[in-house]
Amino acid sequence: MASAENVSGREKIQGVFSSQSVQKIGTGTTVRRTISKMYWMVRELDDGSVEVQALNKSYVPAGPKSAVDMEEFLSKYSPEPEFYVSTVYPKIKELGSSIERGEKARQAGATYSAEFEFQNALDVDEENVKANFGLGLTYMERGENTKANDIFERLVNLDAAFQTEHKHLFNEFGINLRKSGMQDQAIEYYQRALQMSSQDENLHYNIARAYFEKGMLEKCADHLTKALSLNKDHVEAQKFFDFVKKQLQGQ
Template identity: 60%
Template sequence: MADHSMTTPPKEHAQQTKERIKGVFSSQVLTKIGTGTTMRKSIQKSYFFAQELDDGNIEVQPLNINYVPSGPKQVLSKDEFLDKFSPEPEFYTVTVMPKMRELEKTIARGDRHRKRGETFSAEMEYGNAVRVDEENVRANFGLGLTYLERGATDKAQDIFERLVKLEAAYESEHKHLFNEFGINLRKSKMIDQALDYYARALELSENDENLYYNIARVQFDRKDFPKTVEMLTKALEINPEMPEANKFIDFLKSKGLAQS
């Protein structure tokens, strides 16, 4: 065993935190075109935005034709990532980073307009964002909420159908948005859509008392009182202290709609 007694002065303490991987990387795939004597090989280069996660794995997302990250994300081990991808630092700093920042600014302007009740200006900004990245979660939620707030239910239906298919819409970072969207669907009398939407959310987050509570509100609007009680019971199984669910149950009991 090595001797750990110090016979020389300690060296300066090295910085423990090294910079995480973040930027644009390319991946090359060899494809074969044609058959027999006409067959030729072609190298196809694709670009991805990559960032290192807390656990050391790397999350990669393809760039779309507008040079912003869009579409499904994939998580790779660092070894696999470094084996398959090559850094493109100049492309990231000169092209992709400015595009990403501009997209964020556009969405932020849309958010500000929507909070002020300036729905047409909000719609324009969110629409510009969606044209750059049609799968951007914040832009789609913002656009959908703007349509609901001004009663444009046909347009809201299109956004609803897009959001239901986007798994990223139900990630924890977007939780306040998907809750707000579901509540607005219900308030806009889009009851069936609200139920479909919450059912999709439950597939991805089944231990969320707020989801069960929100479904209970929808079932109450449908006058399906047994289902309302069932959803509230599930919410209280997860969080027995949830005040809204307890008040709702007490209200139903006072009206004879739930067993005392």
């Protein structure tokens, strides 16, 4: 794996490591100990702590990341460079290739090929954000809103779905929820995003559009007001707010 130097000049710790835990099974005279081994993708952070993320049953990093201090890490984790080269890296590469093929197929309008590739990716990592977004968008493009809603339910519970690195897919997914007539889901989706980034004027603008399409003009105006308080130069929000204000005055 690629390495980077830290401030002390040594290479930062990163790669696949393992940890072991001893478990007791049975009671009394029948008790026996078993050793279980877990594999982790590891990355040393700038503050000197170490971020660890478990490998799933397909041996790709999945699920939440946590940080452990360096002393604990050095005492409990062992490097597994051969395992990374022989098993983990090929799986990660295979996963990335499936997602890339799925995205190309989706953009070309080959939605069934896209579905096949994204499903293959999710068989390896069911919480993979890009594969879930891709599959959800594929279903919406086919008008299969029930299946799209299943993906929405999964994504709305994944913190990683709302991180900056997924901004492009995140925005496309939210817009497609609204355009597919899934206004309630779009609102819940954007509200979840606001929990992660409440100071994003575009989130307030997008949730305002969903409220407008539900005929909830006051809530629409509230979010447009918030968008403009965060960015007074948001031209679309200002035009939209002026229009909604006239609608409210005419009621």
